[in-house]
Amino acid sequence: MTEIERLIALLSRLPGLGPRSARRAALALLSEPQQRLLPLAAALGDAARAVRACTTCGNLDTSDPCRICTDPSRDRSLVCVVEGVGDLWALERAAVHRGVYQVLGGVLSALSGTGPEDLNIAPLLARIEAGGVREVILALGATVDGATTAHFLADRLATLDEAPLVSRVGQGVPMGGALDALDDGTLAAALMARRA
Numbered sequence: 001m002t003e004i005e006r007l008i009a010l011l012s013r014l015p016g017l018g019p020r021s022a023r024r025a026a027l028a029l030l031s032e033p034q035q036r037l038l039p040l041a042a043a044l045g046d047a048a049r050a051v052r053a054c055t056t057c058g059n060l061d062t063s064d065p066c067r068i069c070t071d072p073s074r075d076r077s078l079v080c081v082v083e084g085v086g087d088l089w090a091l092e093r094a095a096v097h098r099g100v101y102q103v104l105g106g107v108l109s110a111l112s113g114t115g116p117e118d119l120n121i122a123p124l125l126a127r128i129e130a131g132g133v134r135e136v137i138l139a140l141g142a143t144v145d146g147a148t149t150a151h152f153l154a155d156r157l158a159t160l161d162e163a164p165l166v167s168r169v170g171q172g173v174p175m176g177g178a179l180d181a182l183d184d185g186t187l188a189a190a191l192m193a194r195r196a
Helices: 003-011 019-031 033-050 085-094 122-130 144-158 184-192
Strands: 075-082 099-103 135-138 165-168
Touching: 003 019, 019 033, 075 085, 075 122, 085 099, 085 184, 099 122, 122 144, 135 144, 144 165
Parallel strands: 075 099, 075 135, 135 165
Antiparallel strands: none
16 A cells, blocks of 8 residues: 555545545645645644543543633533533534533443443542532433433432432434534524423
């Protein structure tokens, strides 16, 4: 395999890039290597060395705990639970949540064999048991697996001694929709219309 074929093969593994799109991207990078390819390669190397998962919430950042967890202006009594970092970034882009987050790293799925032990639930429970959490917003996709995960978490949180209010994102999230694919207005409406 040549260097060009390897570049195209690696690019085609990225979400949203098939073989044809990967060839176009590789051609664009290789046509101006000094302006496009080398800076991208350096940025990828820097990110690989510096970015890590926050041990508190699961967000990706260059510091641990992340900037959201250490921001003194954030409401720590309001925890928004999301499936992945992409969902967290979508909510941050919409600028509608001023609390903190918990990234589960997936959802419960019988088909893929993902159980509760595979999700990042323990840090959420530890936060609640430490006290000060008044509400947990379950901002999970409107899929069967998202709904199953939300139901599981709501039941689990209800058993805690200091059980917080548990709410779900409301209208605006279509059935089968993913949070990171929604526009900012729809995402804002969904978060504002959350319900217990």
